[in-house]
Amino acid sequence: MLDRRTLMGVSAAVTSALGVLTGRAAHAKSEPKVNPAGTLAPRGRFGRMERLANLDLESRQDFLMSFRTWANSDLSRAALSRSEVILAGKGLKKDADLTQPEAVALLENDPLIATSTRAWLSCQQLSWNGLKEEFENNSDKYLSELEAADKMGPGTLELNPSYPWPDYVKHEIHIQPGGYVGNEFAGHMYHYGTNGFYTGRNHNDELHVGVANAMPLPKDGKVLRILDVGTGIGQLAMALKERFPNAEVWGIDAGGPMVRYAHLRAVERGLDVNFAQRLGEDTKFPDNYFDIVTSYIMFHEVSPEGTKAHVKEAMRIVRPGGIYYPLDFKLTGAPKRTAYGHYRSWWDHRWNNEVWTIKFRQNGLPDLIRQAGFELNEKEPELLKGFGILNATKPAQA
Amino acid sequence: MADDKNRPKAASDFIKGDTDAAVFLGNPHIDNLMSIVIAIGAEIWADRQRSRIIEHLLDTKGKVTTKMIEQFVPSEEQKAAWAAERDTMTKRVYGVLARDTSAGRPFGEPFNNK
Numbered sequence A: 001m002l003d004r005r006t007l008m009g010v011s012a013a014v015t016s017a018l019g020v021l022t023g024r025a026a027h028a029k030s031e032p033k034v035n036p037a038g039t040l041a042p043r044g045r046f047g048r049m050e051r052l053a054n055l056d057l058e059s060r061q062d063f064l065m066s067f068r069t070w071a072n073s074d075l076s077r078a079a080l081s082r083s084e085v086i087l088a089g090k091g092l093k094k095d096a097d098l099t100q101p102e103a104v105a106l107l108e109n110d111p112l113i114a115t116s117t118r119a120w121l122s123c124q125q126l127s128w129n130g131l132k133e134e135f136e137n138n139s140d141k142y143l144s145e146l147e148a149a150d151k152m153g154p155g156t157l158e159l160n161p162s163y164p165w166p167d168y169v170k171h172e173i174h175i176q177p178g179g180y181v182g183n184e185f186a187g188h189m190y191h192y193g194t195n196g197f198y199t200g201r202n203h204n205d206e207l208h209v210g211v212a213n214a215m216p217l218p219k220d221g222k223v224l225r226i227l228d229v230g231t232g233i234g235q236l237a238m239a240l241k242e243r244f245p246n247a248e249v250w251g252i253d254a255g256g257p258m259v260r261y262a263h264l265r266a267v268e269r270g271l272d273v274n275f276a277q278r279l280g281e282d283t284k285f286p287d288n289y290f291d292i293v294t295s296y297i298m299f300h301e302v303s304p305e306g307t308k309a310h311v312k313e314a315m316r317i318v319r320p321g322g323i324y325y326p327l328d329f330k331l332t333g334a335p336k337r338t339a340y341g342h343y344r345s346w347w348d349h350r351w352n353n354e355v356w357t358i359k360f361r362q363n364g365l366p367d368l369i370r371q372a373g374f375e376l377n378e379k380e381p382e383l384l385k386g387f388g389i390l391n392a393t394k395p396a397q398a
Numbered sequence B: 001m002a003d004d005k006n007r008p009k010a011a012s013d014f015i016k017g018d019t020d021a022a023v024f025l026g027n028p029h030i031d032n033l034m035s036i037v038i039a040i041g042a043e044i045w046a047d048r049q050r051s052r053i054i055e056h057l058l059d060t061k062g063k064v065t066t067k068m069i070e071q072f073v074p075s076e077e078q079k080a081a082w083a084a085e086r087d088t089m090t091k092r093v094y095g096v097l098a099r100d101t102s103a104g105r106p107f108g109e110p111f112n113n114k
Helices: A004-008 A014-025 A055-089 A100-107 A111-137 A139-150 A186-193 A206-214 A235-243 A256-269 A304-317 A339-350 A365-371 B028-061 B066-071 B076-098
Strands: A225-229 A248-252 A273-276 A290-296 A318-327 A375-377 A391-393
Touching: A055 A100, A055 A111, A055 A339, A055 B028, A055 B076, A100 A339, A111 A139, A111 A186, A111 A339, A111 B028, A111 B076, A139 A256, A186 A256, A206 A235, A225 A235, A225 A304, A235 A248, A235 A256, A235 A273, A235 A290, A248 A256, A256 A273, A290 A304, A304 A318, A304 A365, A318 A365, A365 A375, B028 B066, B028 B076
Parallel strands: A225 A248, A225 A290, A248 A273, A290 A318
Antiparallel strands: A318 A391, A375 A391
8 A cells, every 4th residue: 555645745756756656556455554543653544545634624524524414413303303393384294295396495494494404515515625725725745646646557547638528527516616527636525525425434435345345246257347437536446346356447437537536546555447537428448348337326416318328328338248237326115205305305406516316316217227228127236225226237139 | 726737637627506605594694604603613623633632642652742643543442432522512512503493583573471
């Protein structure tokens, strides 16, 4: 495991650093170095995750994770209770069959419910802004690290910032500043910002490793090539490489800064994973190339048109008998939405900039997968508890 | 951002969201105050963490420097204890936001608590 901060230092000379990194890469396939507790080692890592650059920033992010968890539990429960009082005041039952606009109109101006939304969003904004400030104010150091790793292996990096990217990938999803495409440190911000989402399960890519280990195999057991579409910072792609060390593994994403950071992490860990800035609907791979094509919670960030094109492209590049498993939120058998559930879904869409989530729930992704020609099993295996099951196989005769 | 235009870039144009303009509490300044009180909590917790580390270093090493503080790695027991303290502080300080406001009165409404 390379320690990028120790190796690079502030304003590191890239040429010199390349030599240092190259010399160390051969030793990098071991598990991450974890500083012994109670020691005075450099800031080091928590698991696979390099610690933030200073204690104050780390502590502030730590607090915001706690606040977010509290807002999602105690404060959200209070808002739910309040919504039930409001419904009762209108002569409606808790499970009243309201449309989303009706639920929003009924609830959005209540002070407690509005406070819960405001508090959650303020926390989210504070977290992103704190991270953005760190990476942009110290951009020379962080860019030097990226530049040093860009041309290093064992895996490859392909960037295409001038590609005509469709508008749907350009939004500031989750109000991340610049989104996944518009800030050089999108990958850095995403990695540390999602600590609040994973609540302690991000230091070793825990969920991604779990998903990779549960990924179903083609019936013939052959896994030579794997693609992770919408790979982000490459957490699932790297976990798949660890499970299938002899496979050719690719991760593609529209976010150039995301795959650049993914490549940096792969270099540090000595993992032979290829990352490319490409679209899921225009992957550039040959027909029938992959044994497994997957994605990790991506489709709810994709437009309806993009979704159809993604599935069509997957059908083209998965080999007969191969697996297509796009993991995402549950679409089949999900519980009926309460009025408060409708409201939360709305503000998450409108103010947390989950631009495509509402349409994702209407897209009929399972049907699209069947219509493309896959055989779909919606019963097993479950890759991530509570998430949707979309285990598709390309028929052998296709 | 670095001022070097010649550095390799991976970012491209994006569509700016409008969440910064959102007002939930009837007055944008009250919305701002919510952000402020959460930010202050984060600052207080940062100082609390630092204090805990300083106390530990003085107890175990008999001295403390900035470098020792920044480089300190807590034990699993310390991580768990500090996380519990943090979560307790969050509930203690912010719990009032979750109080039942069903009987709340607008400003200026006559007091009528019979």
